[in-house]
Amino acid sequence: MVTLYIDDIQVSVEKGSTIFDAAQKVGVYIPTLCHHPELHTFGGCRVCMVEANGKLVTACRAPVTDGMVVRIDAEGARKVQRMVVELLLTKHNEDCQTCVKDSNCKLQEVANYVGITPERMAMLRRSVTEVEIDESNPFFNIDRTRCILCGICIRTCEEINGVTALDFGFRGEHTAVVTMGNKKLAESTCESCGECMERCPTGALARKNYERPNREVKSVCGYCGVGCGIHLGVRGDRVVSVRGDKDNPVNKGQLCVKGRFGYNFVNHPDRLTTPLIKRDGELVEASWDEALDLVASRFKEIIDESGPNALGGISSARCTTEDNYVFTRLIRSLGTNNLDHCARL
Amino acid sequence: MKKEDVKFQEIFSRYKGDREELIPILQDTQAIYGYLTDPAMCAIARFLRVPQSQVYGVSTFFAQFYFTRRGKHAIKVCLGTACHVKGAGRLMEAFEREMGIGCGCITDDYSFSLERVNCVGACAIAPVVMVGEDVYGHVESKRVKEVLETYADKT
Amino acid sequence: MAGLATVLGSGAMTNTIGEVEDAKAIFVIGSNTTENHPIIGYRIRKAVKKGARLIVADPREIRLADVADVYLPLKPGTDVALINGMLHVILKEGLVDSEFIASRTEGFEDMKAAVEKYTPEYASEISGVPAEDIVRAARLYAGADSATILYTMGVTQHTSGTENVLSLANLVLATGNFGKPGAGLNPLRGQNNVQGACDMGALPGVYTGYQPVADDNARAKFEKAWCVTLPGKPGMTMTEMFHAAVEDRIRAMYIMGENPLLSDPDGGHICDCLEKMDFMVVQDIFLTETAKLADVVLPAATFAEKDGVFVNTERRVQRVCRALKPRGQSKPDWEIIQLLAQKLGYDWNYESAEQIFDEIAELTPSYAGLSYKRLEDGGIQWPCPNPEHPGTPILHVGKFSRGLGKFSAVDYRLSAEQADEEFPILLTTGRSLYHYHTGTMTRKTEGLNQFHKEELMELNPEDAKALGIGEDDIVTVTSRRGTVRSKVHVTDRIQPGVVFMTFHFAETAANLLTNSEVCHIAKTPELKVCAVRVEKA
Amino acid sequence: MRIKLEPLRQEAVKNWQELQSFGQPIILVGAATCGRASGALDVMAAIGEKMKELEIDAIVRQTGCVGMCHSEVLVDIIKPGRPRITYAKITPELAKELVEDYLVHDNAREDLAICVQGETPDEDLQVRVVMRNCGHIDPNSITDYLAQDGYMGLAKALEMMPQEIIDEVKVSGLRGRGGGGFPAGRKWESCLQVESDQKYVICNADEGDPGAFMDRSVLEGDPHSVIEGMAIAGYAIGASKGILYVRAEYPLAIRQLKIAIEQAKERNLLGENILGSGFSFDLDIFQGAGAFVCGESTALVLSIEGKRGMPKPLPRPRTSEEGLWGKPTLLNNVKTFACVAQIIHRGPDWFKSIGTEKCPGTAVFALTGKVNKCGLIEVPMGIELDKIINEIGGGVAGGRAFKAVQTGGPSGGCLPADMLNLPVDIDSLTAAGSMMGSGGMVVMDDSTCMVDVARYFLEFSLEESCGQCAPCRVGTEQMLTILKDITQGKGREGDIDLLVEMGKAIIDGSICGLGQSAPNPVLSTIRYFRDEYEAHIRDKECPAKACKALITYTIDAEKCQACGRCLKACPTQAITGAKKTPHTIDSDKCDKCGICFSECPDRFAAVLITTGGTESSN
Missing domain, CATH: 1.20.1440.230 (NADH-ubiquinone oxidoreductase 51kDa subunit, iron-sulphur binding domain)
Incomplete structure (x- = not known):
């Protein structure tokens, strides 16, 4: 263990921890834009600058040493912090109202912390580069006028998924988050899992047609056999979002494109909402009683005529375990073991 | 397959397929095509088992690589410090005016491209202009036309 | 699953998904993991980043091959030859775990004799994989401290499916890769609750927890619990039922949440069967292609509208929670079944899914320790025999379910259909990242359709050239069983002589072409190999 | 090891002496990039042609850059028994004349000569350590190099313990010549101290400073000196592999290096078991793809690994501890390595005798800009700026007023006239707000803004x-x-x-x-x-009259002789006028390209540039 002092608060942390880790431990806020606990540290935003033993360091990278004296609000650090945030704002889209991340944006948070004044901003030259919003992906957009080049999306795509559809491209003022050939996202190797969007600190990667859910329900994804833990976001009588469950041991918060975005079938107008009975070759609406009476009577007739083995039941790998259990109970109770599902498909 | 494509495929036979060979392979590729095409970069990514995005990230980082077809004659105006203090900026403007294109662009007929370079190491004869391998020293704005005409016939 | 049960005593993933990340070597065969199990695919890539060696065997150069140390482009249906070739190398180079073989297995000599003739050259001749790559793959796999095998339908959907699994098991047994972290033999189950459906005995021959219907004690237990008399003779599999329908032996069917018209082989034949049926009930959330043929259609609730559990591919029992009330008059499946049971005169009174689950736990030893309360945080992996038991992440630690692990002498044999003059190309099928199975759910999300809106049959440039076919051309694909039209994607990611199609699209129903020949043991149909002819439309 | 080198050396010396005393004249043409840019290859061709025509026998050889770029093309002629004469600004025509006049008619053409005996004209001010062989030997000939005591340093080093070598480098006080000025010996030592199965030596020849070409000249003119230095470093730190990281824009340097590496391998001065010492060292060339930031060690290493050259943020391990592929990596500049061989061969005290106490040795500058004699110079550390600019450089060109000198390229700064007495070394320049950097020195006059x-x-x-x-x-x-x-x-x-x-x-x-x-x-x-x-x-005024937006061009009607030159030359047709009518500039049309200003004959000086309230003419 290493003991250090952060703004006179004594804190002991494990060797190899960073100043940022130590500050978090004692609940001391250090502003940052490019740091993400699940990803390798980058150190590019320079906003977490603090003074450690009289020298300016980035808290996210600097390892703690015994007896280290850290001053978060040292003047030198503050000057860099403020300048960086001001500079980033000169290149950032000013229209926050239409931004999905408004009031949930790290850049706003940090700007608020360092204290941005209109007088200062007026001295600086604004230069938002006109870049077309990449709307090619059906689920989320890339708006590079809101990108602060923190690289979180790039690291997410490489470290979390290994898809690595994104990288920094070009250099200097032209530096940008790019795909191969600077193509639109939908034409790249991106697998649309949306992990980058989940982690983007600003509105640069933002969900399309976002609707904030009223409540969330913990459940399990209904697609493949991996069984990812999810939070279903509900608004009224619709599912409007799916979020990975970070505490689930299977997916640890991760989701794929189907899991995260493929929920629309639940709300779809083509859903079957009443029983249907075939009359004169046409399926027509019927009441539950009509339908079930018909099924029961036809089953009975056929069993009576041809024995229970003239009946077969196909259960479903898509339904719950309980549904399957009840289904097998019914079919077997009717006297047949002609029972299967699509395990082999 | 086109002759260039055959040559391009041959490049791989000279390498093992390790990441550190990326920049040399990109250089060899550009030597064949004159610039880096998307399919070529994708093929390189697959050969080296490097993500495509990173091949592009690396390529765009270095000034040596181009991503569009170049002009037959590349006019390179040196904007090194020595050339700058000797008026290379105005020289560049003169080329832009004369050629009707901006720096970094290519004429419609692909006969010329206009680029800037940071020092060709001939500071003593600044300002310097290179056309292909040929070096022109002490170039004044009024000589721009003459330089261009020298090559116009060769296209 | 039958194969695994033979060798080990139970058929399921032996290890957990989480361990994949820490495996030292990963052998992916017959699994396009990044598209079909994306989260596991991401884990594999992560493992590779951490230094794991990756071997990928697949007729298609799938995305995972991009990061693989060795990619083995085997010809469809030649898995046994390839795996035996690897085993041959492992035995010859002494890369086996002798202690493990001696203490925990039987039948080693038989297996050894069987693989003797599979020199890398011979294996290469059959599988089309270069001999030196077979050697490299064998060394990488056997050389790692812990090596895991991940496979899916690419291995099992063959007439030799069981043999394929057995030969993989040989590989694992020979290298002692059972019963430890980051190792094992892991079938990745395709559907959200295929494990749960199997566990519940939605199969012709077993009750819950794989208790055989033929076993008198088991049957007596269920007769008592259900207050009925039960038949003791195993029933028909799905494929057999369809065949029987033609002969009128099956006259009525109750199909819940399945769309066999698109998902099952030889779709034309299935259609005939279903149409011939006297009475068919389909219970689903949408009016599927199959439902359209039904006499009665019952509207079910989606997973978001009901309570219950799903069991994932690593045997983890997890809670599904109701977030919405069912649409319109639709109901959770169990409620519909109960209503029908009551109409049929049974006295059923389940009030909740939880009550059903408790009954399952009572009747199923491997579920005995589970309850909704215990499943609240992240689920539990069965077997879980009592309420104190923490669950079982890794199977076969120290001892196999059947005692000793059994080596099998497995020989390569030809797939049911071979390419010939009339049908010179082999068709193999699978799924894409953006769709799921027959597309019933995914095709309702516009964004997913944007990525993949119609079938794009993969065709090698060599074949394309020979057939005079270009990108986006429309072709007809014909097998002995049917013809479909498809758009073409020309790519060298598929090997010459092979084409690939998904079965997501009713308009281009690949399963009209596929062969319903099944593996004689597991009864899995040979969806991965059938001979076709491709012509420009 | 020196014994093993001796036969090679003796043979080389013999060759060299034979060459000097052979009955034939020797003609040397400076054919480094700057020479070539001025037509060196044409000159060589012309010489060959003329010799054939006149049926004269002479040895014509290429050599590197001696540094007098202002006088390219440089041709040296050594007639048997005569001192070596250096001729400046030779064109193909002049070359033909020269061959005929001197070799046939024995007219030494002193009108074309710049100096005798092949040394630079400012011998008293310049000291040649790094550039000692440049322009003197044929870079494509290893025997030339061997004859100049080449590889003696390596042979001696191989007889020493690694720590001894490092101690000598430390004693010499050699500091890195790439810009940082970090003591070389200490860097080497930290590399030596890290245990590792593999270490690397990298020579940074990715000269990116726009206005500096010293490294290129050394590589083109004396590649073996760098190779030898790298091999010594390899032995000293325990590395068996070296990489020369050369800008891809330096094709000639790369070509010369490839030849030199092959030659060194043939003579067992590189490769397996060098000179029987048991030490093996291989050298590869990596072509830098054009990124100035790759001068930074971590960025350079990343680019070799095939990644974007983005420097790693502090805190991080030093490259000397964890560099290429995570292995200890010694990274020095071309000139640093070029010094090393001689420090070992001639001893650290010799090196210390040059320059200042804290900064021993020499500094190589590319002296350019508004100075009469542009070129490469090598001066002892501590020399005053004034001497460099006004004596070696011959003062500000065109008789204009000195305004500033810029050193250190984009990382450096500009020093004004009152700092001309500043003694030049690594520390003094930094203290003055500039930098030595890699060695660009650009002189600016009062027309530079x-x-x-x-x-x-x-x-x-x-x-x-x-x-x-x-x-x-x-x-x-x-x-x-x-x-x-x-x-x-x-x-x-x-x-x-x-x-x-x-x-x-x-x-x-x-x-x-x-x-x-x-x-x-x-x-x-x-x-x-x-x-x-x-x-x-x-005041919205550019005192240097350089900023286009702040100046206007006008024509003084009284001075204008209506010669029409400006009118013809104006690319935007902004000038109107007729014969005998003074011309005028339409400021709306004027693009401020300045062509009229340079076209107007000095004797008229009718074109005026105005800024703010002041105006001036040429």
């Missing part, structure tokens, strides 16, 4: 910024925008203070040396030429 110079360097830094850290990427862009505003007359009160504040924050906040020094050109020009900034902002 200092705001524009700052803008120029900042533009360069921004373009070369790797883009990863916000202060460098956005900060330099913001400063550049402000500077552009100022040069365009759109500067605001307070901009200067803002520039200073921002510059300091960028220095404090940036990840690597590029960002940490990018504001230097701005800060140093503000420090020494603040009034020029103020003139731009307050």
